[in-house]
Structure formats: structure tokens, C-alpha cells
Amino acid sequence: MEFLLIIAWLVLCIHYVDTQAKHSLFYLFTVQSRRSVNNIYESSVVTFLNDTQIDSYNSWSNVRIPKQTWMKELEERYWEGGTEKLKADINLTSSFLKIVMEDFGHNESELHVLQWRNGCEVEKHSDSAGFISNCFNGHGYDGEDLVSDTFKPMKWSTSEHEAKKREGRLNVEYYRETVQKCEECGTWLKIYLHFNTTETSVGM
Template sequence: MTVVAATLCVVLLLVLFVSTLGDKHSLYYLYTHQSRNSSDRVSEFSAVTLLDDRQIDSYSSTDGVRTPKQDWMNEMKEREWKSGTEKLKYDGELLNQVDIHMKTLRHNKPDGHTLQWRVGCEGENHSGGLLLVLNCINEYGYDGQNLISYNWTWRKWSSSVSQPKALEEEWNAGHVDQRCEDCVHWLRTYLKFSTTDTKLTPPDVHVFAKKSTTNSGMLTLTCLATGFYPKDVEIKLRKFTTSLPEHLLTSSGVRPNDDGTYQLRKSVEIQEDEAAEYDCSVTHSSIEEPIIKQWDKRCFDCESSGSGMVGGVICGVVVLLLILGGIIFTLIKKGIVGIPGAAGSAGAAGAATTAATALQAPPNGVPEELLTADRKAGGGSDAGSDSGQGTGSTNSSNGNIGNGSSGNGHTYANGTNGAPATT
């Protein structure tokens, strides 16, 4: 009984502990300071505030205006809105001083510079309105490289290996950073007014393959998870249910969608004739069990590229036939190549002409009168010869046109049958 009672107590404590856990929230300020050259003392400054990974405002030193990005921010009290605006302006001035100090350390190197600053906090709501701080971040970047960051556990600044240690020593000798406490204060303030829908949204998962753009004979297999919230998600590409190592995968990184949700895709290169079974496993806080989508072994653009190749081959054959036809036509026209049917017709016409000429010339001095009498006795030899010549020529010519049309008909028929394949 004692063991059973102890077990029940543990279970009840666990239930109470879980019931006190609430939603996780975060607040981040992203600052950017840009100077055109090393002599600038006043530079452009911009700021963006993110609550639960959604932008709630923006600020620019160009016009000095803070613009709300969420409707609920218009419900804030004037005092709180003004105080938040003054904070952004103050941080801009502070960032300008850091930029000037960095130029001094770098001995006024020419060209413009970009100084970035990210400061924020993460917390979790508990019963009674208690916000438990989980993490705080305070870090700087300079010209695209890590500069210095604050370790909240050790309460010390730590500069990047590639950066001078003078800045680290100077800042550690100063006062203890209070940015975490300030961030938590504003996180509580914004959560009081926020009406943004932060409900959990499960991801839509898609698995597809396309021909690789870099490796011939390879496919790029991609798993896409989109439309989920919050942004923390885990994607695993698996081969025979075994996860592929991360160093083989290409990741897009978590990216925002227009509706406030997020997307992430991961890809891997596989053989085009791959026979293995691949799937994608996605884990998210909005679902109890991972979503697993099987690859159907289809290639998104493989068939279209194959039909394009066939169409290209057919088109090439048609063009080649047209060229050959043009060459043959030119040779025939110049008389370099003769057509058998046409040659026979020309021979018959030539023989008839010779015979007619022979009848008109007086052979061996025979008088023309006798030849004329012989023609009349023969009953129209001239008419028969002329008619025979004309008929033979016409028949031969018609035979050539028929052969030519028939040959061209076969050629066009082949082109017509190939046309759909081209399409």
C-alpha cells in the first residue's frame, strides 16, 4: 500500500506540474546600423521588434517614426507606446557609439560598415500569470561576422576569436548587463495586449523529386514542410526508415510564410534509377505523432525532359529531309541528275521530231510533189505523228507528276505522324 500511495503522489505531482506549464513566448529586437564611410558620426539606424516570431513594429532613424505592424498595438496606452518608442531611439544612439568605438579599434579602415545587434528573451507562462525566463540573448555582429555576445550564466562578455579582445575586456570591466530584465518587462507588457492568434498549426508535408541541376543521372529528393506554427520543427529524410545523416542533406532553413506560419525543406541527391524506399518524417509540437510521407518514386520533370528529347530528334530528322529534298531539286533543275521517267519521255519526243524533219526534207533529190502525194496516200501521217508525239509527251509528263506527288505524299505523311511526338 505504501508503494501504491507513493506512486499516486508522483503521478499527481506530474499532472500538477504539467498543468502549470503554459505557452512559450519570445521577444526579440533586431537592430541594424549602417555607416557610409569611416568619417560618419551619424549613420542610418533601423529596428524591428518580433513577438513570438511575428513582427509587431518597425523604426527608422530616417524619419524617426515607429510604425505598428499589429492592430492590437493601437490599443496600448499612450504612455507605454511612447516609452517603447524612446527605448528604440536610445538603443539606436547606443549602437552608434559602439560603431564609433569599433572604427577606433580598427584604425578607421575605409569604406562603409554594418553593425547588427540582436537582443531578446524567451519565457514560459505558468499559473497565476508567472512568466518563467528560459533564455536571454544579447549579441553583436560587425560586417557580417560575429563580434561579441553576453553569457547570461557567467554574466560575462565573450568576443569572437577573430575580433580584438580589447572590446571584451572593456565591457567586462563595466557594469553588469541588465538587458535580460528589460526584455522580460516588455515581453510581459506586449503579452497583455497581444490578440494575435498563436495557436499551434500542424505542417503540410510534401515529398517530391526533380532532376538534379548539378549531377547528371541524379535526382534531388526533397521533403517540404509548410504552414506550421510555431517555427520549431524537425525533418528527417529516411532510407528504408533509417534517417540519413545531416551532412548529406541540404536545408533551406526555417523561413516565414506570408500568413505568419513557417516552412522548411530538406533535400538529398539520389541515383535516378534508385530502387530504395524513401520517406520523410516531420515532428512538430502541434502533432502527437510524427507525420510520415512516402516518396512515390515519381520524378517531377523527368518525363517532360524525355518527351522534349524525342521531339528534338524528330524535328532534326524533318529538317534533314527538307535539306536533302532541296539539294536533289537543285541538281535535277541544273540537269546534273536526271529522272528515269522524264528521260524516256524526252527520248520519245526527240525521235518523233527527227522523223518529222526527215519527212519534210527531200531525200535523195525526190521532188516535193511526190512526197506530198505520198503523205496524202498515207492518210494523215503528219497528224498521227504530231498526235502521237503530243500524247506520248503528255502521258509521260503526267506519269512524272504522279510519281512526284506520290513521293512527296509519303514524305509529308511521315512528317505528320511524327508531329504529335514533337508536341
């Protein structure tokens, strides 16, 4: 009887873990003010699914490289769509770097670096569809935290006193972008989890 109770307890624990799953998808962009031969800022991005790198892309080779075997099995439409997303976000990050450099009175005669980390976490309860529990956007400039926001509340915070003057503009300028990126992240997270064969019980 005691043995049966232990088995039942283990089954219950496994079920709880499976039905309370949490998954994450994050992108880390790095953009330098140094221009490459095609006259664009040198940029790179790596993607993390559940804290494991799944791909990389950079502007100088213009090639997206899968870092997990299952990524090579993505349907062509998803691979191409994901690649175009990375390219578009790199362009967005490059534009933001120009804004930040102008605000700080910097120019391209010196090397400056902007990093952008954005992504989302999705929770799955029981047999229901997953829902986005948290989204994050954080920018760093020349090794210092610059500005960040979360989905709830939708409020930018800054660590640099000098960046305070930009907070109002960023709230207006990037509010829609933040919501869009959050929803977009949830969509791609579900796609990647569907194709991920290295983990079990990750279906959404």
C-alpha cells in the same frame, strides 16, 4: 469509457501546453556608418514577439510603424515609452559602432555596418508569474560575428581573434547594461503579451 479517457488526455495536454508556455521578445538593430541629413548614423530596428514582427523604426524617418493590428491599440504611455526605448537603444548602438570602428582602425570613408540582436525568453509555469529563463545580446560587424553574451553565465564570447583585447573592457563596460536590458525586456514582453489579441492564453 475509452472515449472519456481520450477526452481527459486531450484536456491534460492542452493544460500542459498552456501552463508551460514560453514567450520571447527580440530586437534587431542595424546601424550604418553612413550619416543621414541630420548628421547621425543611419539606423533601423525591428521588434519580434514570439518570432513575429510587431513594429519597425528608423532614424531617417523618425517614425515607429506598427506591424500588427493589436499594436495600434497600445495605450499611449506604452507606445510612447516603447518608442523612446528604441530611440535610446539606437543611440547606444551608434556609440558602440564608433568604438568598434576605432578598434579596427576603420573610418567613415568606407561603409561599415553593426548589427545588434538582443532580447529575452520568459517561461510561465502553472499559475505562477513568468520568469526570465534566458537573455541574449549579440553583435555582428560587417557581416561577421563580433561579440555576444547570455544572462547565464554573464560572460562575453568573441569569434574574432582581434576582438579578444576588447573582451575585458566589454565585460566591465556592458555588464550592468546587459542586466538592465534583460530586466527591461521582461517588462516589455509582459506588456506586449497583455495587448496581443492574436494569441490565446498569453497572459502573465
